[in-house]
Amino acid sequence: MRRSTLAVAASVLALTASLLTAPAQAHTNEPRVVVDGLVGPLSLAVGSGHVYLTQNFSGQLSKVKRGTVRTVYQVPETGSLGGVATSRGKTYHLESDLSGETPTSHVVRTSWDGTRKVVSDDLWQHEIQNNPDAGVSYGFVGLNSSCAEELGAWEEASDSPPLSEYTGIVESNAYQLKVSGHRAYVADAAANAVLEVDLRTGDISTAAVLPVFDITFTEELKAGLEGSLPPGADPLPDCLVGEDYVPESVPTDVAVDHKGRLYVTTLGGAAGEILPLSRVYRIDRHGHATTVARGLYGATGLDRARDGHLVVAELFGGEVSVVRPGSWRARTLFTVDSPSDVALSGKRVYATTGAFGNGALVKYDLGRRR
Numbered sequence: 001m002r003r004s005t006l007a008v009a010a011s012v013l014a015l016t017a018s019l020l021t022a023p024a025q026a027h028t029n030e031p032r033v034v035v036d037g038l039v040g041p042l043s044l045a046v047g048s049g050h051v052y053l054t055q056n057f058s059g060q061l062s063k064v065k066r067g068t069v070r071t072v073y074q075v076p077e078t079g080s081l082g083g084v085a086t087s088r089g090k091t092y093h094l095e096s097d098l099s100g101e102t103p104t105s106h107v108v109r110t111s112w113d114g115t116r117k118v119v120s121d122d123l124w125q126h127e128i129q130n131n132p133d134a135g136v137s138y139g140f141v142g143l144n145s146s147c148a149e150e151l152g153a154w155e156e157a158s159d160s161p162p163l164s165e166y167t168g169i170v171e172s173n174a175y176q177l178k179v180s181g182h183r184a185y186v187a188d189a190a191a192n193a194v195l196e197v198d199l200r201t202g203d204i205s206t207a208a209v210l211p212v213f214d215i216t217f218t219e220e221l222k223a224g225l226e227g228s229l230p231p232g233a234d235p236l237p238d239c240l241v242g243e244d245y246v247p248e249s250v251p252t253d254v255a256v257d258h259k260g261r262l263y264v265t266t267l268g269g270a271a272g273e274i275l276p277l278s279r280v281y282r283i284d285r286h287g288h289a290t291t292v293a294r295g296l297y298g299a300t301g302l303d304r305a306r307d308g309h310l311v312v313a314e315l316f317g318g319e320v321s322v323v324r325p326g327s328w329r330a331r332t333l334f335t336v337d338s339p340s341d342v343a344l345s346g347k348r349v350y351a352t353t354g355a356f357g358n359g360a361l362v363k364y365d366l367g368r369r370r
Helices: 003-021 121-130 143-160 219-227
Strands: 032-038 041-046 053-056 062-066 069-074 079-087 090-097 104-110 116-117 139-142 174-180 185-187 193-198 203-211 244-246 251-258 262-266 278-283 289-296 297-305 310-314 320-321 332-337 340-347 348-353 361-363
Touching: 003 041, 032 053, 032 062, 032 069, 032 310, 041 062, 041 348, 053 079, 053 361, 079 289, 090 174, 090 320, 104 121, 121 185, 121 203, 185 251, 185 262, 193 251, 244 332, 262 289, 262 297, 262 361, 278 297, 289 310, 289 332, 310 332, 310 340, 310 348
Parallel strands: 041 079, 079 174, 251 297, 297 340
Antiparallel strands: 032 361, 041 053, 053 062, 062 069, 079 090, 090 104, 104 116, 139 244, 174 185, 185 193, 193 203, 251 262, 262 278, 278 289, 297 310, 310 320, 320 332, 340 348, 348 361
């Protein structure tokens, strides 16, 4: 690389760092709406002069250019759409087929001329054959016999998802992906793992199983979980309050740095929809995870600047936040209704918002000052 190119790169990195680390009062501008009227825009990817986004609740992969939304692909009625990514002029998305007895799920590549090709083996089959989190325990751990019996009776009567201690079940939800070179990294929210796809062969391997941690089950959590139960359901046993509970990790997005390390956001299961349990982990090439940020509320979208700053969409916190290198805490960049994903492009942050209502694509100029 020529010296002049290195100098330009260094100045860009320095500018990005100064913008993201500037005092909060400097960022008083509001994000600007690019387009709205979207239906469940859960992910986005920035291309050259355009943005791809998914309207997951209507099964549409859309392209936004000059304020106009165009549908480039509509999944079949028996299908569902996952995340989207771009790389080297090509678009990649996750797509599932729910028509059979067992679902199937793949990475699909769309070339610049519109040619579509499945470029991965079946992600669901990888889960069935490997179940990466089979050895991980979730739910209430260490309950005394009387409370465990009471919870078991409640579960049988309510037909709810398991709360008693259990290990990872066979289930896949390929939620988001990132493409780096000849590999795609898939955050599988139900498998509680990040999967690595060799885009040349389609082979799938497990890059990492996300860590878990226990929390104290509080009255707030009890009330929140009861609020999600069907009308007329019995309340949870009171003996659970104060006990240890291990939520599933639920990875939601992934980014890659220049060393090949992965950065992964996690939701923290159903409990993470009630309390700020989300984390960001850095995962090395051996699959070892290190916590780099915690205390996030519903982290579902992630991007990483070249200088190491992380930008996170906190769906239930209603904000897009920034995590500085070496810091364990996130700082609010801007507040917005239910942001689901983020992407950095030069001096701008793009975000999809309004995940549960009037969906929108917004942009936030990091270089603007009041």
